[in-house]
Amino acid sequence: MRGHGGADSAGARRSLCLLLGGARSGKSALAVRWGRAFDGPVTFIATGQARDDEMRWRIDRHRADRPAAWATIEEPSDVAAAVARTDADALVIVDCLTLWLANVIDHLDDGAVLAAADALGMTAAGRSAPTVIVSNEVGMGIVPIDRATRRYRDLLGGVNATVADHAAQALLLVAGRVLPLHAPPSQPTGLV
Numbered sequence: 001m002r003g004h005g006g007a008d009s010a011g012a013r014r015s016l017c018l019l020l021g022g023a024r025s026g027k028s029a030l031a032v033r034w035g036r037a038f039d040g041p042v043t044f045i046a047t048g049q050a051r052d053d054e055m056r057w058r059i060d061r062h063r064a065d066r067p068a069a070w071a072t073i074e075e076p077s078d079v080a081a082a083v084a085r086t087d088a089d090a091l092v093i094v095d096c097l098t099l100w101l102a103n104v105i106d107h108l109d110d111g112a113v114l115a116a117a118d119a120l121g122m123t124a125a126g127r128s129a130p131t132v133i134v135s136n137e138v139g140m141g142i143v144p145i146d147r148a149t150r151r152y153r154d155l156l157g158g159v160n161a162t163v164a165d166h167a168a169q170a171l172l173l174v175a176g177r178v179l180p181l182h183a184p185p186s187q188p189t190g191l192v
Contacts, residue, residue, distance in 0.1 A: 016125040018164050020137045020181070021173035027134045030173065031093045032065055034132060041090040043071040045082045047100040062095070076103040080119040089129050094120075097135035097163065101156050110155055117159040121166030135160050137172065 019027040035042040044066055050056040066072070071090070075082040079100055086092050097117075104113060124131035139157045144150045164170045170181040 015127050015130045016121065016163075016167040016169075017130065017132050018160070018167045018170040019132060019134045019173060020160060020164075020170065022137060022140075025173040026176035027136075027173050028062065028095050029065075029176075030178070031095060031132045031134055034130075035070065035091055035093055036067065038091040038130070040129070041071065041087055042067075042069075043073060043086045043090045043092045045073045045075055045079060045086075045092060045094045047076055047079060047094070047096060047103065049076050049099070049103060076100065077107075078116075080116065080123045083120065083123045083127070083131065086127075087129075088127065091129055092124070092127065092131040094124070094131065094133040097133060097159055098138070098156065101152065101159055105152060105155065110151075110158075113155055114158055114162055117162040118166075121163040124163075125166040125168070133163055133167075135163070 019031060021027045035044070046059070046062070048055060048059050048062075050059050063072075071087075073082045073086070077100070079094055079097075083092055083094065101113065104116070108116065120133070124133060136156070137160070138153050144153055164181070172179040172181055
């Protein structure tokens with residue numbers, strides 16, 4: 001039973017939460033706040049790479065926002081494997097799928113990207129401790145003019161939907177506020 005939150009078909013608790021939203025919507029801040037409140041170890045999996053001065057500054061700022069006691073894994077490509085090797089009792093924060101896709105899009109075809117997202121979703125949902133995955137929602141704007149940007153936008157939408165299918169909870173953040181996202185019903189409601 002995927003995409004209906006809470007448990008899989010065997011009744012095991014699913015512990016994955018997907019946080020979606022636009023840039024600076026509060027996704028990472030909420031994940032860090034949850035990590036600070038967690039009564040146990042926290043592992044932060046960072047997917048960003050410092051390819052220029054601005055990105056280096058952003059990474060440094062994010063590092064400064066996290067408690068020094070948290071374990072940090074910097075993994076730009078094989079995020080499912082990074083999640084799999086975390087402490088079973090640790091809350092895991094993956095930040096973010098947006099940068100992960102930018103890291104792998106030129107090296108994997110679309111099917112391989114979605115398979116990697118599916119593996120991440122399964123691995124994260126199968127953990128006993130919570131996993132919080134952060135990603136941007138980039139599909140609400142205009143259609144990009146160039147093919148590469150359209151592919152990125154479309155593929156990130158597929159990645160987000162694939163991971164959400166494994167999640168017990170998916171939330172959309174807008175201006176620091178949270179909207180719960182529900183699995184679609186099997187048929188329209190209220191129609192005869």
